[in-house]
Amino acid sequence: MEKLTIRKLEKKDAAEISKINAEGLGGTDDLSLVQEKIDKLDPAREAAFVAEEDGQVLGIIHIERYDLLYSETMANVLGLSVKKEFHKRGIGKALLFAAEDWAREMGIKKMRLNSGAERVNAHNFYRHLGYVEEKDQKRFIKKI
Numbered sequence: 001m002e003k004l005t006i007r008k009l010e011k012k013d014a015a016e017i018s019k020i021n022a023e024g025l026g027g028t029d030d031l032s033l034v035q036e037k038i039d040k041l042d043p044a045r046e047a048a049f050v051a052e053e054d055g056q057v058l059g060i061i062h063i064e065r066y067d068l069l070y071s072e073t074m075a076n077v078l079g080l081s082v083k084k085e086f087h088k089r090g091i092g093k094a095l096l097f098a099a100e101d102w103a104r105e106m107g108i109k110k111m112r113l114n115s116g117a118e119r120v121n122a123h124n125f126y127r128h129l130g131y132v133e134e135k136d137q138k139r140f141i142k143k144i
Contacts, residue, residue, distance in 0.1 A: 002054045004091065006098045009048035009060065011038050016057040017050070024081030049098045051082065051091045058086045061095040063102060066112055075103035077113035096129060114139075 009017070014035045022029035041048060046064040050057045059082035066076035077099060082091045100111060113131070115122045123133075 004058075004089075004094060005052045006049050006094050007052060009038060009041070009050050009062075011035060013050055013057050013060075014038055017060050020057070020060055020081050020083060021079070023084065025079050027079070046078075047099070047102045049095055049102075051095055058083050059091045059095055061099050063099040065106060065108065072110060073108050074110040074112040075099065075106070075108045077111065080113070092125060093129060 015031055017038075018029045018031050018034040021027035021034065038048075046062070048060060048062040051059040059080075061080045062078040064076050064078055066074045068074075077096070080092060080095060080099075082095070103109075103111060111131070113126065115126065117136075127133075
């Protein structure tokens with residue numbers, strides 16, 4: 001068995017990422033949309049990394065520079081997901097650490113992420129890695 005590798009997301013990963021997104025994040029499994037989004041990644045403000053072992057993509061993290069008028073710049077985790085059968089193997093931790101390294105390279109000193117209220121295991125994972133809950137909030141979406 002090969003060692004786990006964390007590397008930048010590539011277009012060839014789109015099919016696996018679409019499955020991981022749908023399973024873990026409730027996102028779309030629309031392959032063409034995922035391919036389009038990968039093509040539009042802007043390295044000046046965002047990054048995406050995958051965890052790979054034995055040629056198989058096991059997880060993904062997508063992160064962006066998050067600038068606000070009322071706070072210092074943060075790195076915002078847009079999504080982190082690992083295939084369920086590979087949970088509890090340190091893959092999510094490795095992906096999150098890669099995102100933190102990217103943030104440091106960008107001169108960012110603070111991380112931010114949101115996690116659904118029902119994702120209790122994820123909350124415990126984040127707490128274990130030093131993330132502190134800041135507030136409860138509701139998310140509102142409107143189609144336009």
